[in-house]
Amino acid sequence: MSTTSALRHVFVGGYTSESDGQAAGVTSLLNQRSRGRIQLEPVSTMGLTSPTWLTRHPSLPVLLVVEEASPSTLSSLRYQPDGSLQLLGTVETGGDGACHVTVTDDGRYALVSHYGSGSVALVEIAATGTLSDVVDLLELTGAGPNAERQAGSHVHQVVAVDGGLYLVVDLGGDHIFRLRVMNGALVPIGDPIQLPPGWGPRHLVAVADHLVVAGELSGELWIARRDGNDWRHLRTVPSSSRTGLCQPSGIVTDGARVFVANRGVDTISVFDLDPAVGEFSAVAEFDCGGHWPRALTLDGGRLWVANEKSSTLSLFELSPLPPTAPAIQLDLPTPTCVVLVHDDALTVDR
Numbered sequence: 521m522s523t524t525s526a527l528r529h530v531f532v533g534g535y536t537s538e539s540d541g542q543a544a545g546v547t548s549l550l551n552q553r554s555r556g557r558i559q560l561e562p563v564s565t566m567g568l569t570s571p572t573w574l575t576r577h578p579s580l581p582v583l584l585v586v587e588e589a590s591p592s593t594l595s596s597l598r599y600q601p602d603g604s605l606q607l608l609g610t611v612e613t614g615g616d617g618a619c620h621v622t623v624t625d626d627g628r629y630a631l632v633s634h635y636g637s638g639s640v641a642l643v644e645i646a647a648t649g650t651l652s653d654v655v656d657l658l659e660l661t662g663a664g665p666n667a668e669r670q671a672g673s674h675v676h677q678v679v680a681v682d683g684g685l686y687l688v689v690d691l692g693g694d695h696i697f698r699l700r701v702m703n704g705a706l707v708p709i710g711d712p713i714q715l716p717p718g719w720g721p722r723h724l725v726a727v728a729d730h731l732v733v734a735g736e737l738s739g740e741l742w743i744a745r746r747d748g749n750d751w752r753h754l755r756t757v758p759s760s761s762r763t764g765l766c767q768p769s770g771i772v773t774d775g776a777r778v779f780v781a782n783r784g785v786d787t788i789s790v791f792d793l794d795p796a797v798g799e800f801s802a803v804a805e806f807d808c809g810g811h812w813p814r815a816l817t818l819d820g821g822r823l824w825v826a827n828e829k830s831s832t833l834s835l836f837e838l839s840p841l842p843p844t845a846p847a848i849q850l851d852l853p854t855p856t857c858v859v860l861v862h863d864d865a866l867t868v869d870r
Contacts, residue, residue: 527551529861533571535854542853546571550603563603572856573620578627582649592618594632596649609650613641614657620677629701631678638673642706658706662693665718681726691720725773728795732778734768743800754798760785761805770816781813806842809834815857826855
C-alpha cells in the first residue's frame with residue numbers, strides 16, 4: 521500500500537439493535553502501524569443508540585454524534601491519544617430520526633438534521649466541548665409525489681458553503697433550503713432551490729461554484745452552477761451505469777473529482793468536474809466491497825466505504841482507477857459513518 525499522512529484514529533458509527541442493527545455504538549480503532557501504513561485494532565466502544573452520523577469538532581479532540589432515535593439526541597465525545605472515548609454530555613435535539621450533524625467553522629454550534637420530523641436544530645457547544653440545550657429549531661414544510669417517502673419534509677443533511685451559508689437538503693419536499701446562523705438563531709435566506717418532483721435529494725457537495733446533488737429516489741445526480749445568488753441547473757446524469765436498483769447515498773469530493781455511493785447496485789461511481797467549463801463526466805465505477813454502501817470518507821488517495829448491510833468497512837487505493845478490490849477490509853457491524861484523525865491533527869488539538 522502507498523503511504524499517507526500518519527493516520528491515528530478511525531471512529532465508526534452504525535445502527536444498533538434498536539434499529540435492527542448489530543453495532544454496539546461508536547467504535548474507536550487505533551492504527552498500530554507507523555509511516556502511513558495501516559493496521560487497525562478496536563480499542564474502545566461508546567454505547568449509544570444508533571449513532572449513525574458523527575463529525576469532528578474543528579479545534580477540539582471531540583466528536584459530535586447524533587443518535588437516530590425518537591426522540592433524537594446529540595452527544596459530545598472526547599477522544600484520548602489511546603483511542604478511549606469519554607462522554608462529555610448528551611442533549612435531546614427536539615426532533616426525531618436525527619441522521620446528520622454539521623459543526624460551524626468556529627466550533628460554537630452544531631446543526632442537527634432530523635429526517636423523521638423534518639427539522640434542523642441548533643445546539644451551542646461550549647469551549648470545553650460540552651453541549652447546551654437546543655437554542656433554535658427550524659421546522660420545514662414540504663411534500664412530494666412519492667406517497668411512501670415524501671408525505672412531509674425529511675431533512676437529510678446540512679452543508680456549509682462559502683460565506684457562512686448553509687444548504688439544507690430536504691428529501692421529502694424536493695427542496696434545498698438556504699439559511700445562516702445569526703446571533704444564535706437559524707435564519708432562512710431567500711427561496712429554496714427546487715428540484716424535480718419525486719427526485720428525493722439526499723446529500724450534496726459544493727465544488728467551486730457548482731453543486732452536485734445525489735437523488736436517492738431518482739437514482740440521479742443533479743448538477744448546477746452558481747448564478748448570482750442562485751444556482752442554475754446544468755444537467756442531470758445517472759448515478760450508476762449498472763442495471764438494477766440504485767439509491768445514491770454518500771457523496772464526497774476532493775475539489776475536482778466526485779465519488780458517489782450507490783446502494784442496491786453496490787458500487788462507487790467516480791466523476792470528474794471541470795468547474796471552468798462546467799463539464800461533468802463519468803470516470804470509473806467499481807464494486808463497493810460489500811452491500812449497501814452508506815457514507816464515504818476521502819483521505820488523500822484513499823477512500824473509506826461503510827457497507828451497512830454486509831457489516832464491512834472497505835478501504836480502497838484510488839490509483840489506478842478503478843481499484844479491483846479493497847486494500848483493507850474490516851468486519852464491523854452495520855457501519856454507516858467513518859471519521860478519521862491524523863497525528864498532525866492531534867498536535868493541533870492539544
